[in-house]
Amino acid sequence: MDHTDHILVVDDDHDIRGMVADYLQKNGFRTSLAADGREMRAILDTNAIDLIVLDIMMPGDDGLVLSRNLRASKHKAIPIILLTARDDATDRIIGLEMGADDYVTKPFSPRELLARINAVIRRTRMLPPNLQVTEASRLLEFGQWRLDTTARHLLDPEGTAVALSGAEFRLLRVFLDHPQRVLSRDQLLSLTQGREAELFDRSIDLLVSRLRQRLKDDSREPAYIKTVRSEGYVFSMPVTLLDDGA
Amino acid sequence: MWSRLLPRTIASRLYMILFTGLLLAHGLSFGMLFYERYESSTSMMMGNLEKDVSTSIAMLDRLPAAERPPWIPKFERRTYRYILGPGQQGGELATERAREITRLIGGVLGERYKVHGNTTSTHPERLQVHLTLGDGAPVTIELTPSVMPVAQWLPFVLGVQLVLLLACAWLAVRQITRPLAQLADAADALSPTGGSPQLPAGGPVEVAKAVSAFNAMQDRIALHLKERLQILSAISHDLQTPITRLKLRVEAMDPSSTSDKLLADIDEMQHLVRDGVAYARSAHGGVEPALKVDLDSFLDSLVWDYQDTGKPVTVTAHAGVPVTTRPRALRRVVGNLIDNAVKYAGAAEVAAQVGADGIVTISVLDRGPGIADAELESVMEPFYRLEASRNRDTGGAGLGLAIAQQLAVAIGASLQLRGRDGGGLVATITLPAA
Numbered sequence: 001m002d003h004t005d006h007i008l009v010v011d012d013d014h015d016i017r018g019m020v021a022d023y024l025q026k027n028g029f030r031t032s033l034a035a036d037g038r039e040m041r042a043i044l045d046t047n048a049i050d051l052i053v054l055d056i057m058m059p060g061d062d063g064l065v066l067s068r069n070l071r072a073s074k075h076k077a078i079p080i081i082l083l084t085a086r087d088d089a090t091d092r093i094i095g096l097e098m099g100a101d102d103y104v105t106k107p108f109s110p111r112e113l114l115a116r117i118n119a120v121i122r123r124t125r126m127l128p129p130n131l132q133v134t135e136a137s138r139l140l141e142f143g144q145w146r147l148d149t150t151a152r153h154l155l156d157p158e159g160t161a162v163a164l165s166g167a168e169f170r171l172l173r174v175f176l177d178h179p180q181r182v183l184s185r186d187q188l189l190s191l192t193q194g195r196e197a198e199l200f201d202r203s204i205d206l207l208v209s210r211l212r213q214r215l216k217d218d219s220r221e222p223a224y225i226k227t228v229r230s231e232g233y234v235f236s237m238p239v240t241l242l243d244d245g246a
Numbered sequence: 247m248w249s250r251l252l253p254r255t256i257a258s259r260l261y262m263i264l265f266t267g268l269l270l271a272h273g274l275s276f277g278m279l280f281y282e283r284y285e286s287s288t289s290m291m292m293g294n295l296e297k298d299v300s301t302s303i304a305m306l307d308r309l310p311a312a313e314r315p316p317w318i319p320k321f322e323r324r325t326y327r328y329i330l331g332p333g334q335q336g337g338e339l340a341t342e343r344a345r346e347i348t349r350l351i352g353g354v355l356g357e358r359y360k361v362h363g364n365t366t367s368t369h370p371e372r373l374q375v376h377l378t379l380g381d382g383a384p385v386t387i388e389l390t391p392s393v394m395p396v397a398q399w400l401p402f403v404l405g406v407q408l409v410l411l412l413a414c415a416w417l418a419v420r421q422i423t424r425p426l427a428q429l430a431d432a433a434d435a436l437s438p439t440g441g442s443p444q445l446p447a448g449g450p451v452e453v454a455k456a457v458s459a460f461n462a463m464q465d466r467i468a469l470h471l472k473e474r475l476q477i478l479s480a481i482s483h484d485l486q487t488p489i490t491r492l493k494l495r496v497e498a499m500d501p502s503s504t505s506d507k508l509l510a511d512i513d514e515m516q517h518l519v520r521d522g523v524a525y526a527r528s529a530h531g532g533v534e535p536a537l538k539v540d541l542d543s544f545l546d547s548l549v550w551d552y553q554d555t556g557k558p559v560t561v562t563a564h565a566g567v568p569v570t571t572r573p574r575a576l577r578r579v580v581g582n583l584i585d586n587a588v589k590y591a592g593a594a595e596v597a598a599q600v601g602a603d604g605i606v607t608i609s610v611l612d613r614g615p616g617i618a619d620a621e622l623e624s625v626m627e628p629f630y631r632l633e634a635s636r637n638r639d640t641g642g643a644g645l646g647l648a649i650a651q652q653l654a655v656a657i658g659a660s661l662q663l664r665g666r667d668g669g670g671l672v673a674t675i676t677l678p679a680a
Contacts, residue, residue, distance in 0.1 A: 013487055013490075013491070015491050015494075016487070016490055016491055016494060019491070019494040019495065019498060020494065022498065023494070023497070023498065057483070106486045106487075106489075106490045107486060107489040107490040107492075107493045107512070107516050108490065108493070109493055109497055109509075110494060110497050110498075111497070151537075151573065151574070153539075153573065156540075158538075159537075159538060160537075160538040160539065160540050160568050161537045161538065161539040161540065161544075161573055162540045162543045163539065163540070163543045163544040163546075163547040163548070163573065163577075164543075164547050165546070165547035165548070165550035165551045165554065166551050166554065167550070167551075167554050168547065168550070210550070214543060
């Protein structure tokens with residue numbers, strides 16, 4: 001491999017960022033370390049960073065603020081993995097809304113972090129999303145449906161919440177992030193891989209058919225997810241971002 | 247024993263006491279009035295007798311026998327009359343009053359006339375006093391001592407008074423029970439998550455005092471819960487960093503049986519901290535807004551998440567109706583119950599039902615070892631663990647059911663556990679009526 005990925009680890013705890021860096025180096029990454037936002041910006045200005053591991057709870061500007069600032073800066077393309085201290089759904093989703101690509105809950109094992117880093121790098125290299133969901137626009141609208149990316153459920157025209165399983169949500173997000181674009185089964189499989197060690201023996205085809213059911217999409221005449229013979233699937237409905245409160 | 251005879255509600259007790267008391271007092275004063283009337287009419291009769299019995303008898307005695315009858319009606323009074331003749335013979339004088347009357351007549355008439363009396367009727371009381379005139383003709387004085395008749399309007403007035411008493415008693419009882427009922431309603435509505443409305447101050451001094459005490463208590467509970475949450479959050483937050491360091495250090499060590507055990511210990515600590523925070527938060531309920539949720543897809547998606555990680559969890563019955571609830575909290579409640587079932591039984595079934603009254607229930611069923619009836623309540627207490635499970639393999643922090651129970655309450659639902667026919671456990675969440 002000619003390119004060695006360069007990871008920036010931002011954490012106010014000296015020992016933690018040191019040990020994380022050691023582990024990542026052992027696994028073939030280059031690392032840089034920063035204790036706060038100021039150090040982080042200094043490193044970003046002088047190095048080509050491939051991914052940032054960002055601790056949420058830091059004195060001064062916390063990880064959420066830094067992540068949002070990054071998304072508004074020239075470094076907006078760099079993927080971010082947040083380290084969250086609390087295992088609480090609200091925090092996770094706020095993190096993702098603030099522009100992070102993924103999160104790892106503290107206390108984490110270094111193997112877990114490594115797996116997330118690899119997955120995020122693979123995902124962003126393979127298919128950068130067309131739509132960037134921001135905190136102001138957490139609702140995606142397509143056809144008669146709206147997807148609440150915070151609560152992770154669909155809203156039908158009457159406003160009734162239709163829940164999605166984790167795998168369904170991830171698949172739908174991949175489709176919505178890449179509308180009108182043919183996605184192969186392999187691409188879909190690797191983009192929808194769950195965070196937990198899911199057995200995932202379900203084929204993408206089964207998942208697609210479940211999702212069609214959820215969307216009340218007729219599998220013979222699908223309006224949302226169309227089958228492209230021998231290539232994969234395409235999400236054929238235009239997707240719009242709705243301003244919050246809309 | 248007395249308490250069993252008393253009516254159940256304060257209102258009816260107060261009614262009873264007030265009404266009985268007032269009724270007795272009233273009855274007593276009426277009784278006294280009648281007694282007084284009776285006494286005075288008796289003494290009036292005696293007075294009249296004393297004055298005119300001697301005159302009447304003396305006149306009759308002096309009149310020739312043939313001229314006596316026309317005079318008889320003129321001597322008649324309201325309570326006594328004269329009869330020419332032997333009258334009736336009856337029994338002994340029955341009352342002290344009768345004897346007194348006889349004595350009085352005898353005393354007034356003096357030695358000249360032999361007087362003897364007897365009672366001819368007891369209801370109404372009637373007595374006759376017999377004597378013999380100078381020419382040997384018998385004369386009888388018939389007395390009917392009676393009270394002066396009561397006015398026609400008196401029972402009507404009595405009735406009006408009773409109605410008045412009843413109305414006053416009702417008003418007085420209401421004064422006491424209404425604030426009590428309001429207080430009870432407010433205590434019922436008091437939610438552990440805070441945000442319950444304060445009771446409006448006002449009313450009589452005692453009520454105002456109770457209301458302000460209640461409001462203060464509500465504030466203290468809210469403060470207490472907030473503090474508890476803060477403490478738990480702070481502890482868990484401060485523990486996360488050292489636990490993370492520990493974990494990173496152990497993982498950096500060469501793999502050995504010791505490092506595996508260390509990692510297992512760290513994982514257990516981590517779970518305890520997480521559950522503790524989750525429990526503290528569950529009491530708070532969170533700020534999640536209630537939504538109309540399609541229950542079928544809700545349960546399907548939840549169950550598929552388990553199936554996707556290889557756990558045998560199935561939905562056996564769909565309700566087919568939407569519910570209004572806080573989906574994230576409900577998801578956690580059902581999830582905790584499924585986790586529990588999977589932990590102890592290896593598998594879980596989820597069934598949703600709509601009762602005849604429209605009440606929706608969600609049940610999580612398993613075929614595990616179940617829980618003894620005596621322990622069904624206690625397992626929902628925080629940190630309670632069944633004796634049989636007090637080992638690390640199945641242990642956990644003992645907070646799963648406590649969290650589920652608290653969260654269920656926070657979303658207005660309730661959680662019941664019971665044994666399943668044929669072995670196992672049924673956990674039922676009863677959602678609030680729409």
